[in-house]
Amino acid sequence: MMAAVIFLVSLILLLQFFVSYCRSLVAASAREPLSTDVQKVTGISAQANGRDFVKVMQFLHLCPGRLEDRGEVRSVGVYFDLLNLLGGAISKIIPASSSWIEGERGRCAYFAAVALDRRIAFSRELLAAQMEN
Amino acid sequence: MLGPADYFIWFLGTALEVGVVLCSIYRKSFKRYFFLNLYMVLSVAASVGRFLVLRHTSLDSLEYRYFYFFSDALLTIALYFGLISLYSHLFEELGVEKYVRLGAVLLLGGTAWFSYAVVSQSSAKIFTHFAYELSQNLYFVGLILTYLLWAFILKLRETRARLVQIVLSLGIYFSAYAATYAISNLNPSLYSHVSFLMPIIGCALPLAWAHAFIRLSEETRLAPNNLVAVPR
Numbered sequence: 001m002m003a004a005v006i007f008l009v010s011l012i013l014l015l016q017f018f019v020s021y022c023r024s025l026v027a028a029s030a031r032e033p034l035s036t037d038v039q040k041v042t043g044i045s046a047q048a049n050g051r052d053f054v055k056v057m058q059f060l061h062l063c064p065g066r067l068e069d070r071g072e073v074r075s076v077g078v079y080f081d082l083l084n085l086l087g088g089a090i091s092k093i094i095p096a097s098s099s100w101i102e103g104e105r106g107r108c109a110y111f112a113a114v115a116l117d118r119r120i121a122f123s124r125e126l127l128a129a130q131m132e133n
Numbered sequence: 134m135l136g137p138a139d140y141f142i143w144f145l146g147t148a149l150e151v152g153v154v155l156c157s158i159y160r161k162s163f164k165r166y167f168f169l170n171l172y173m174v175l176s177v178a179a180s181v182g183r184f185l186v187l188r189h190t191s192l193d194s195l196e197y198r199y200f201y202f203f204s205d206a207l208l209t210i211a212l213y214f215g216l217i218s219l220y221s222h223l224f225e226e227l228g229v230e231k232y233v234r235l236g237a238v239l240l241l242g243g244t245a246w247f248s249y250a251v252v253s254q255s256s257a258k259i260f261t262h263f264a265y266e267l268s269q270n271l272y273f274v275g276l277i278l279t280y281l282l283w284a285f286i287l288k289l290r291e292t293r294a295r296l297v298q299i300v301l302s303l304g305i306y307f308s309a310y311a312a313t314y315a316i317s318n319l320n321p322s323l324y325s326h327v328s329f330l331m332p333i334i335g336c337a338l339p340l341a342w343a344h345a346f347i348r349l350s351e352e353t354r355l356a357p358n359n360l361v362a363v364p365r
Contacts, residue, residue: 006273007315010308013280017304020283021341024301027355028294028348071340 022079025072026107029114038117048113050105053080056112063119064126073115080108134192142332147180149339156346165351168218169299172211173339179204199261206264209271213241216278216303222296223285240278244270269314276307294353295345302341309334 039045042056060073083104091098135143150173157163163170186200217237221230248266252259282300291297313331317324 003315003318007312007319010276010312010315013276014305014308014312017279017283017301017308021298021301021305024294024297024355028298028353069344071337072344 018075019079019082022075023104025076026079026104026111029111030107032114032117034113035117035120037120038113042113042116044110044113048106048109050083050102050109053105053109053112056109056116060112060116060119063116063123065115065119065122069115069118069122073112076108076111080105083108135187139332142336143180143184146332146336146339147177149336149343150176150180152343153339153346156343160346160350162346162351166218166299166346168211168215169342172208172215173342175208175211176339179208202261202264202268206268209268209275210241213237213271213275216275216282219296219300219303220278220282220285223282223289223291240274241271244274272307272310272314276304276311279304279307292354293351294355295349295351297355298345298349299342302338302345305341306334306338309337 034042034044041059042048042052044052044056048056057073057077065073083101087098087101087105091101153173154163154170154177157166157170182204183197183201186197190196214237217233220233220237224230224233245267248270249259249263252262252266279300283304285291286297286300310331313327313334316327
């Protein structure tokens with residue numbers, strides 16, 4: 001009985017910590033400006049739309065990235081999937097939640113664009129280092 | 134018997150732990166987050182120790198089990214102090230660090246006493262089972278303390294991005310471990326199915342901390358409204 005309670009409490013807390021962690025990752029990138037290259041490629045300038053996420057992720061997978069960068073992109077990807085799941089399940093019951101969910105999806109897309117910017121800069125650094133050698 | 138994939142995850146976890154210490158030294162945060170770094174250094178030492186013991190024995194050997202559970206208990210205590218140091222960071226401006234330290238020692242003593250009381254009634258190998266019981270109970274206490282810390286962060290509208298991400302990744306680590314321990318206790322036959330998760334969870338924590346040290350500076354701030362998972 002006690003183990004079942006601990007298991008249930010742990011799972012609920014795990015979900016809450018995970019969502020908050022992803023929100024903190026997204027919030028940390030919200031103030032970073034996008035380069036003009038990424039703005040042109042993705043069509044995102046100041047605010048992103050949830051629909052842009054998949055497109056930006058496709059670009060992101062084409063660029064090499066650091067290990068810690070891959071971890072955070074994967075976490076936000078899972079958070080985006082959770083939002084889609086939540087959107088489909090509760091937006092019909094609570095219509096007010098759909099605008100919040102869409103805002104969150106947009107922030108995830110902006111995060112992905114910032115990550116793309118970072119990866120392009122990393123690729124350029126790698127290329128420059130190779131040219132020097 | 135460990136397979137190549139197990140060794141890979143093990144070495145990756147150890148490399149990431151070394152990475153955390155190097156990242157914090159590089160960003161001149163080693164002293165500021167001393168207890169977190171100490172935990173990482175001890176984790177690396179435990180990994181090396183376990184590997185050396187395993188070279189001469191097997192996974193099922195008594196020597197390896199003793200070494201594993203005692204080193205795990207020590208690591209859990211080190212992580213507990215790491216968590217308490219995060220409380221000190223949060224409350225540093227309030228000047229209540231002395232009370233935080235006192236409370237932490239009392240809580241650790243209480244948990245140790247409770248663990249001893251549980252094993253002394255039902256076990257012959259008190260010392261070994263005490264180490265296991267203490268680890269398990271400290272993981273759950275750690276989870277509750279991390280949740281409380283998170284509640285304080287929200288209440289005090291803490292905006293330091295690095296501190297927030299370190300606390301949240303610790304919360305994910307503790308809750309994932311507590312869930313794994315609990316499911317093993319619920320149904321011991323499930324242990325073999327969930328045991329592969331433990332090293333993966335073990336890799337996630339140093340990865341998140343390395344990211345927090347290298348990507349974020351101590352001055353990086355978050356908007357507090359962006360942390361609460363409800364629309365405002």
